[in-house]
Amino acid sequence: MTTTTRVPQADRSRAMRLRLLEATVEVLVERGFSGTTTTVVSERAGVSRGAQLHHFPTRNDLVVAAVEHLTVLRGAELAEALSGLPRGKGRSRAVLRVLGDHFSSPVFTAALELWVAARTDEQLLAAVGPLEQRVGRETHRLTVEALGADEQQPGVRELVQATLDLVRGLGLADTITDDGRRRGRILDRWADVLDQQIHHQTTTETA
Amino acid sequence: MTTTTRVPQADRSRAMRLRLLEATVEVLVERGFSGTTTTVVSERAGVSRGAQLHHFPTRNDLVVAAVEHLTVLRGAELAEALSGLPRGKGRSRAVLRVLGDHFSSPVFTAALELWVAARTDEQLLAAVGPLEQRVGRETHRLTVEALGADEQQPGVRELVQATLDLVRGLGLADTITDDGRRRGRILDRWADVLDQQIHHQTTTETA
Numbered sequence: 001m002t003t004t005t006r007v008p009q010a011d012r013s014r015a016m017r018l019r020l021l022e023a024t025v026e027v028l029v030e031r032g033f034s035g036t037t038t039t040v041v042s043e044r045a046g047v048s049r050g051a052q053l054h055h056f057p058t059r060n061d062l063v064v065a066a067v068e069h070l071t072v073l074r075g076a077e078l079a080e081a082l083s084g085l086p087r088g089k090g091r092s093r094a095v096l097r098v099l100g101d102h103f104s105s106p107v108f109t110a111a112l113e114l115w116v117a118a119r120t121d122e123q124l125l126a127a128v129g130p131l132e133q134r135v136g137r138e139t140h141r142l143t144v145e146a147l148g149a150d151e152q153q154p155g156v157r158e159l160v161q162a163t164l165d166l167v168r169g170l171g172l173a174d175t176i177t178d179d180g181r182r183r184g185r186i187l188d189r190w191a192d193v194l195d196q197q198i199h200h201q202t203t204t205e206t207a
Numbered sequence: 208m209t210t211t212t213r214v215p216q217a218d219r220s221r222a223m224r225l226r227l228l229e230a231t232v233e234v235l236v237e238r239g240f241s242g243t244t245t246t247v248v249s250e251r252a253g254v255s256r257g258a259q260l261h262h263f264p265t266r267n268d269l270v271v272a273a274v275e276h277l278t279v280l281r282g283a284e285l286a287e288a289l290s291g292l293p294r295g296k297g298r299s300r301a302v303l304r305v306l307g308d309h310f311s312s313p314v315f316t317a318a319l320e321l322w323v324a325a326r327t328d329e330q331l332l333a334a335v336g337p338l339e340q341r342v343g344r345e346t347h348r349l350t351v352e353a354l355g356a357d358e359q360q361p362g363v364r365e366l367v368q369a370t371l372d373l374v375r376g377l378g379l380a381d382t383i384t385d386d387g388r389r390r391g392r393i394l395d396r397w398a399d400v401l402d403q404q405i406h407h408q409t410t411t412e413t414a
Contacts, residue, residue, distance in 0.1 A: 032327040034241040109326070112379075116323045119316070119382050120239040129383060158396035162373055165393065169376030172319075175326050176336060186372065189365035193400055 017055050019045040024066035028110040033117040038062060064127040067114050071131060074107050075138050082146040092191040092199075095146045099163070100187045103171035104180075112175065139164060149198050156198055166190060224262050226252040231273035235317040240324040245269060271334040274321050278338060281314050282345050289353040299398040299406075302353045306370070307394045310378030311387075319382065346371060356405050366404055373397060 023045035027036045038059050042052040056062035081098045085091060102108070111132075118128040144151060144160055151157045170183050195201040230252035234243045245266050249259040263269035288309070292301045309315070318339075325335040351358060351367055358364045377390050402408040 030327070032323065035327065112323060115379070115383050116239065116319060120237070120242065125383065132383060155396050155399075158393050159400075161389070162393045162397050165376035165380060166369055166373045167376070168379055169372035169374070172322070172375055172379055173372060176322050176332065176339060182368070186365050186369045189362050190369050192362075193366075193404065197400060 013055075016045075016047050016051055018069075020047055020052060020055055020062065021066045021069040024062055025070050025107070025110045028063070028066070028113045029106045033063075033113045036063065036113075060121075060124055060127065063114065064124070064131070067111060067128070068131060070107055070110060071135050074102070074111075074135065075142075077107075078102050078139065079142055082142055085146070092147060092194050093188050095143070096163070096167075096187040096191045096194075097184070098146075099143065099167045100170055100183050103167040104174040104183070108171045109175060112172065136164075147194065147198060149194075153198075159194060159197055163190065163194065220262075223252075223254055223258055225276075227254055227259060227262060227269065228273045228276040231269055232277050232314070232317045235270070235273070235320045236313045240270075240320045243270060243320075267328075267331055267334070270321065271331070271338070274318060274335070275338060277314055277317060278342050281309070281318075281342065282349075284314075285309050285346065286349055289349055292353070299354060299401050300395050302350070303370070303374075303394040303398045303401075304391070305353075306350065306374045307377055307390050310374040311381040311390070315378045316382060319379065343371075354401065354405060360405075363405055366401060370397065370401065 020041060023041045024036065027041055027044055031040070036059070038052055038056070039049070041062060042049050045052075052062075056065060078098070081102070082095065085094045085098065114124070114128055115132070118125040140160060143149075143164060147160065147163075149156050149160055151160070167187075170179075170186065173179060174183065227248060230248045231243065234248055234251055238247070243266070245259055245263070246256070248269060249256055252259075259269075263272060285305070288305045289302065292298060292305065321331070321335055322339070325332040347367060350356075350371060354367065354370075356363050356367055358367070374394075377386075377393065380386060381390065
């Protein structure tokens with residue numbers, strides 16, 4: 001009967017790990033990095049301290065694993081949101097709205113807390129740096145695909161990069177001021193620029 | 208003789224206040240918000256705990272005053288850097304390089320630490336929010352002027368806002384990866400877009 005009992009145990013262990021990771025992200029968003037202690041996370045997840053220490057010996061282990069977990073979710077969510085968009089006119093605007101929302105979501109906030117903490121914490125930086133590079137490449141790839149951008153054309157790659165830096169900047173602004181409408185207008189304007197520059201569509205002259 | 212002795216005392220008090228503010232900014236950049244304690248700042252500034260408490264009763268008082276001080280410096284520095292730029296061809300690129308450097312400087316890093324801390328600290332947010340609005344308006348005004356942008360034209364205002372969100376996003380990226388060259392290429396490309404969109408200059412077609 002050992003096999004039948006061992007399977008649920010492994011499941012329970014996986015479920016517990018997942019609860020800890022999800023609780024970590026929640027607490028990062030609610031209390032910031034300095035408020036994200038293993039005690040608070042264990043309580044939130046309903047997991048004993050012993051079990052928490054078994055899965056994640058240090059706070060950094062927990063936090064880095066949580067953001068790694070989140071990163072995978074982020075990529076999947078973004079890919080799904082982008083895949084559902086209709087083709088044709090207005091597509092660039094729709095793509096930028098999805099990117100704007102993505103970079104203003106709790107997931108971005110949790111990542112922001114980590115980036116800022118990693119700036120003054122070498123050990124954390126060593127873990128967060130490579131993770132962010134991976135996310136960056138994946139987000140860039142998804143954006144190129146969604147916009148139908150041809151990066152072989154000179155200047156197109158830089159515009160895609162600029163687009164991602166723009167939504168990152170908008171996401172940062174959003175953390176202290178609720179500026180959804182402002183963001184929408186800026187993104188629409190940027191989308192029109194991309195249509196002209198990348199797709200060579202002419203829009204109404206502005207002067 | 209009271210007047211002659213009172214003047215230097217007032218000067219000393221002002222100098223002490225300034226030293227505390229400058230030390231706070233330095234410590235914010237080096238150790239982050241959670242590492243910016245009044246003890247560390249007093250030591251760095253060479254000011255007694257008593258004198259520090261006299262000027263700034265709480266850590267938030269100190270931190271908010273330091274960023275207010277910094278904000279004034281930021282505006283003055285940016286205005287000066289922009290005023291020194293030559294007119295004519297290549298001006299937009301030069302303006303964007305100045306903005307890019309400005310949003311990747313220690314002053315931006317100190318502000319970033321505050322924004323992120325304010326997100327989960329209501330009292331700090333109440334002080335940082337209005338301050339950031341003021342800086343935002345001033346930076347926008349300087350940018351409009353430097354670019355020679357006519358905001359009466361439809362879509363121009365949104366492009367200026369997008370430019371500032373772009374440099375904010377680049378500044379955020381810069382805190383964890385040293386990407387000066389990447390930033391330069393992106394900003395040059397965006398400057399060319401602005402020349403087309405705002406100044407109706409035609410550049411070499413990219414396709």
